[in-house]
Amino acid sequence: MQLSAQEVKAALPWQDLVEALRDIFTRKVTSPVRHHHVLNVPQEKDAMLLLMPAWLEGEYCGVKQVFVFPSNNDKGLPGLTSNYLLSSGKTGANLAQLEGNELTSRRTAAASALASSYLSRQDASRLLMVGSGRMARNLIAAHRSVRSITHVSVYNRNLAGAEKLVEDLIEAGITAKVCRPDELAQEAANADIISCATMSKEPIIKGDWLNPGCHLDLVGGFTPEMQEADNAALKKAKVFVDTRAGALSEAGDIIIPLKAGVIQKEDIQAEFTELCSNAHKGRNAYPDAEKIITVFKSVGDSREDLAAAILAYQSLSK
Numbered sequence: 411m412q413l414s415a416q417e418v419k420a421a422l423p424w425q426d427l428v429e430a431l432r433d434i435f436t437r438k439v440t441s442p443v444r445h446h447h448v449l450n451v452p453q454e455k456d457a458m459l460l461l462m463p464a465w466l467e468g469e470y471c472g473v474k475q476v477f478v479f480p481s482n483n484d485k486g487l488p489g490l491t492s493n494y495l496l497s498s499g500k501t502g503a504n505l506a507q508l509e510g511n512e513l514t515s516r517r518t519a520a521a522s523a524l525a526s527s528y529l530s531r532q533d534a535s536r537l538l539m540v541g542s543g544r545m546a547r548n549l550i551a552a553h554r555s556v557r558s559i560t561h562v563s564v565y566n567r568n569l570a571g572a573e574k575l576v577e578d579l580i581e582a583g584i585t586a587k588v589c590r591p592d593e594l595a596q597e598a599a600n601a602d603i604i605s606c607a608t609m610s611k612e613p614i615i616k617g618d619w620l621n622p623g624c625h626l627d628l629v630g631g632f633t634p635e636m637q638e639a640d641n642a643a644l645k646k647a648k649v650f651v652d653t654r655a656g657a658l659s660e661a662g663d664i665i666i667p668l669k670a671g672v673i674q675k676e677d678i679q680a681e682f683t684e685l686c687s688n689a690h691k692g693r694n695a696y697p698d699a700e701k702i703i704t705v706f707k708s709v710g711d712s713r714e715d716l717a718a719a720i721l722a723y724q725s726l727s728k
Contacts, residue, residue, distance in 0.1 A: 617642025
C-alpha cells in the first residue's frame with residue numbers, strides 16, 4: 411500500500427487522529443533517539459538524512475525517513491523529502507509507505523489539538539493563528555476539532571499570506587480576519603487560544619499581552635535558538651510539553667528561559683504520557699483553572715508518526 415499526500419490527508423480525519431495520539435501515549439512504545447547523518451553532495455551544500463524509528467512490540471514497526479537537501483532551493487525543488495514506512499511487528503513485512511510531509515504536518519497539528527483538549531478552557535472560542543503556511547491551516551482545523559472556535563484572527567509578517575489564508579477560511583464559512591502588526595497585542599489579549607507556527611528566532615508573542623485563561627500553543631520552533639514567545643510568557647504560565655527529553659534538548663522556547671533562570675526544569679508540569687494517562691489533569695488540576703495561563707510546547711515525537719501511520723493503514727485496510 412502506497413499513499414500519496416492527498417491519500418494520507420483523507421485517511422487521517424482530525425478527531426480520529428487526535429484519539430490515536432491520545433492512545434499511543436498510553437502504550438509501551440520503543441522510540442529511539444532520532445538518527446542524523448550528513449551526506450556529501452559534490453559541488454553543493456551538504457545534505458542531511460534523518461531517521462526516526464518507533465515500534466509496538468509484536469504489532470507494528472515504523473520509520474520516518476527525511477532527506478534535507480539545502481541546494482534544492484536554488485533549483486526550484488523542495489528542500490525536504492519525507493516518507494514513512496510501516497511494517498509488521500511480527501514478520502517485518504512491508505505494510506504501507508506514506509508520504510511523510512503530510513503525515514508530519516497532520517500529526518503535529520493533531521498533537522496541538524490533543525494538548526488543547528487538556529489545557530485550553532472548554533469554552534474557548536477565539537483563536538489567534540500566528541503564521542499562515544500549511545502548518546497554520548492544519549492547526550486551525552485541528553484546534554476546531556476539539557473546541558468550538560467561532561472566530562479566527564491570522565497574523566503573519568507577510569501580510570499577503572495572512573490575507574490569502576483568511577480569504578480561504580471565510581470561503582469555508584469560518585469567521586476570520588487579518589491581524590495587522592499594530593493589532594497583534596490586542597488580538598493576543600482577546601484570544602482564548604494562541605497558536606504559533608513560525609520559524610522565528612525573535613519572540614513574537616509577549617507575556618504582557620496574555621490574559622487569564624489563555625492557552626498558548628508553540629509549534630514552530632524546533633532548534634534551541636528559535637523562540638516564538640518571550641521569557642515572560644513562560645514565567646507567568648503553567649508549562650506543558652509533548653516530551654520532556656525533546657523539549658529540553660531542542661526547544662528554544664524552553665531552553666532560552668531556562669538558561670536565563672526565568673523558569674526551572676521543575677516548572678514543566680507534565681508531558682503527554684502523564685496527560686494521556688490521567689496522571690496529570692491538565693488545566694483542571696488547578697483550583698483557579700479558569701484563570702491560569704497554559705503553554706504547550708511541542709517538538710514532535712516518533713510515537714506520533716507511528717500512531718498516524720497505523721491509523722491510516724487500518725482505516726484503508728477495512
